[in-house]
Amino acid sequence: MRTLSLFGLFLGAFAALFYFLDSHLDNFYVFEPEYLHHISKKAIAAHGNDTASMVQYIVSDLHDKLPAHVTLNEEWVFNNAGGAMGAMYIIHASITEYLIIFGTAIGTEGHTGRHTADDYFNILTGAQLAYTPGTYEPEVYPQGSLHHLPRGSVKQYKMETTCFALEYARGWIPPMLLFGYADTFTSTLDFPTLWKTTRITAREMVTQLAAGKL
Template sequence: MVQHISSSLRRKYPSTQIAINPDTSEWVFNNAGGAMGAMYIIHASITEYLIVFGTPLGTEGHTGIHTADDYFNILVGEQWAFSPPNLTMEVYPAGSVHHLKRGQLKQYKMHKGCFALEYARGWIPLMLPFGFADMFSSTLDYVSVYNTARITAREMLRNLLILKI
């Protein structure tokens, strides 16, 4: 499925308009808000990113509070979420979209075998500390920090060069 998404995007959007990461084997661990999974960065720029995130094991954590709208398109599996004062569980099955509006925060759980296509749009640099905090403060997974920073910077730079900024 990931290969299909990546190749379809590359066919639809020429490299003169947007940079799409063609290396679908370039997965890295991601620990953020207490949740752990793996991600493949398809596209990253200053104002948006597109990743596949998930885990075959299941995970849960805090969404963080961000300066971007986040659209979590559930590809397989199921995600649950909630945000007080509404104490009812939100259920997002495969094929649905969990939209986390900028400034909103929730607890979420991705069940065993859940993967999502995540699209964020807004001011992305301010989201990066949340993405790195767990790796610096608890897991000390500097290999994943390095690979995440390297891939994100490379993709952001590729997109800046396309815009000739």
């Protein structure tokens, strides 16, 4: 009984802490969705036919403004999640935010996942299609547009051919990693990629925590 009582106290304290932090998440964010969409459109205007230059333009601008929160280490890694396959470059990863370049040169399709964070997908190259049950026409997000997936919602998505985006998530990021890792254990068995993803993500999260960024 004593053990159950202690567990109950711990669970209650954890729930109270989580509720408090969850209601104050805005205090921990360093990126703004509006600005990320703005800089994405500026990059397209400056380098609309050159995705690599767009990425450099965006990362350089963000690093100038937030040097402690943006890495210039362009480390690409495959990403398999929800049945879709692409690659990502992690620009920022912390407990409450991540910012990546995500995309593929040959197209992909899958499940968005149902996440504990809002997701903002700024299309840099190509187009993304999305679908929700009960609709009869696809949502179409062309170059320069923003696809916002609210926290807790889910869609099917597709990139028919080459498509790259600046993807930003704000909310609780660690639970999202479970979705990102699941395909490794159920399908790809690509453990070297899993290790590389874990190493980069952990390094960036620990760096942010050391800087006082949750």
